[in-house]
Amino acid sequence: MGGHYPVRIQSMTTTPTMNTLATIEQSIRMINAGCEYVRITAPGVKEAENLRIIKKELRKRGYKTPIIADIHYQPQVAEIAAKYVEKIRINPGNYVDRKRGKATFSDAEYKSELEKIHSKIKPLIRICKEHNTVIRIGSNHGSLSERILMAYGDTPLGMVESALEFVKICEDLDFFDMVLSMKSSNVKVMMYANRLLVKRMMDEGKNYPVHLGVTEAGDAEDGRIKSSAGIGPLLVDGIGDTVRVSLTEDPEFEIPVAKKIARYYSLRNQPKSTTSCQIKMPETDPFQFIRRETNSVDKIGGNQPPVVILKLLKLNQL
Numbered sequence: 001m002g003g004h005y006p007v008r009i010q011s012m013t014t015t016p017t018m019n020t021l022a023t024i025e026q027s028i029r030m031i032n033a034g035c036e037y038v039r040i041t042a043p044g045v046k047e048a049e050n051l052r053i054i055k056k057e058l059r060k061r062g063y064k065t066p067i068i069a070d071i072h073y074q075p076q077v078a079e080i081a082a083k084y085v086e087k088i089r090i091n092p093g094n095y096v097d098r099k100r101g102k103a104t105f106s107d108a109e110y111k112s113e114l115e116k117i118h119s120k121i122k123p124l125i126r127i128c129k130e131h132n133t134v135i136r137i138g139s140n141h142g143s144l145s146e147r148i149l150m151a152y153g154d155t156p157l158g159m160v161e162s163a164l165e166f167v168k169i170c171e172d173l174d175f176f177d178m179v180l181s182m183k184s185s186n187v188k189v190m191m192y193a194n195r196l197l198v199k200r201m202m203d204e205g206k207n208y209p210v211h212l213g214v215t216e217a218g219d220a221e222d223g224r225i226k227s228s229a230g231i232g233p234l235l236v237d238g239i240g241d242t243v244r245v246s247l248t249e250d251p252e253f254e255i256p257v258a259k260k261i262a263r264y265y266s267l268r269n270q271p272k273s274t275t276s277c278q279i280k281m282p283e284t285d286p287f288q289f290i291r292r293e294t295n296s297v298d299k300i301g302g303n304q305p306p307v308v309i310l311k312l313l314k315l316n317q318l
Helices: 020-033 045-060 075-081 107-131 146-152 156-172 187-203 220-237 251-269
Strands: 008-012 037-042 067-071 087-090 134-140 178-183 210-212
Touching: 008 251, 020 037, 020 045, 020 251, 037 045, 037 075, 045 067, 045 075, 067 075, 075 087, 075 107, 107 134, 107 146, 107 156, 134 156, 146 156, 156 178, 156 187, 178 187, 187 210, 187 220, 210 220, 220 251
Parallel strands: 008 037, 037 067, 067 087, 087 134, 134 178, 178 210
Antiparallel strands: none
């Protein structure tokens, strides 16, 4: 992924991970629909160990799709899963930086917490190096650590700082196989956080791949529109290397939607036509949500509210 590779499509199983057969069969349906990365939750040690069996059976059936383990709270679980899968996903806000009911953090306490994280993540980095396992560092709006909340609030800046702290720790341990993600159910927060993340990386000379997704977008037209509104503009900006459309439907139905949205990626590499309109467009600030001035055409444009146009299709066509 990343670089000049196409935008990769991923989704996540909804079956209990300990239900091995159901998880394998759902994974196969996802892969057959076009899923290029299959994410499976591993909330505990038993689920992490079962990933080995799931992956072995998928490979036995001829499916080589990379597996991602979704890690919640326990570093021990991440260390087990990292031996079996191609990528693990951790959320800095609830991985090792746990809530303790503190209202404030002094500079010394803040530094001490980072040192603890460094110590706790070191065994995971060693395992990932040994097994060529990638780490996705995913900050979620609404699940930031107390320490980050005290310093930055539940904001896009807090999301970015949370992820970049982990990036710095991984780099200090000579580990660079990372993917970053900023997820939120609020489209504006998600877009702002991703743009801010990329700006910060550019300012600091970093260039890690970015995963895009709107958390719990919903179902039917609402979920599809919400995901498109968040993911599409970022792809046009040149941001995004993997995407997931998070619908409250069976995961195989997410794939065709994600594939359609990802087609925007082609806009990055299309040469500009020499016969295109030469009208100079006004510069826009990606960190300000302000509508540019336009002319009115019938009931569209000007000071009129945005118009949503839908083309009604059967769900299996989306």
